[in-house]
Amino acid sequence: ETGVTQTPRHLVMGMTNKKSLKCEQHLGHNAMYWYKQSAKKPLELMFVYSLEERVENNSVPSRFSPECPNSSHLFLHLHTLQPEDSALYLCASSRLNSGANVLTFGAGSRLTVL
């Protein structure tokens, strides 16, 4: 069990549904991230939050909406998704300004959009 916990681990949703992915870190880190991993493609950075402020929004469609209420929790709200959004969504955290920016990942939420 890593210090970064993601729920749910698996999610199946229709294109008209609204759901949320949750991430929690217990490592005392000050930055949190959402990455998308599709088959045979590199991890794609979606959002970065540093000290609860969004510092990166990598041209992600508005049907993905992040929320970071505090330094330990990160959400990804999903609505009106498309089948091509099916992927593994990985949350990560790190301690910025500590030298090397090393990420600790959660186990991921595998999303299937029907």
Added chain:
Amino acid sequence: RKEVEQDPGPFNVPEGATVAFNCTYSNSASQSFFWYRQDCRKEPKLLMSVYSSGNEDGRFTAQLNRASQYISLLIRDSKLSDSATYLCVVNFYNQGGKLIFGQGTELSVKP
């Protein structure tokens, strides 16, 4: 040109073999470099950071060539448990946490 590029493989090697992976990056202002390992259907985990002088951790050796903008990972005496996808990661900026991943190189070690 991709920001971080790796040979996707797969690399199929026998146990005990030595195998090397290369990774090239496009941004000469890159600050720090890492190799992560990802097992099938699992999350990526840090294998080792890559330092300018090169560094070694047991059977694993990482090298950085800033002039040519590439990073390498050498695995000696391969074990079955080394089978995984190896991800090259580059931090393009000191602030903001922008870490860019390569597509990964798949390694399969056979008995």
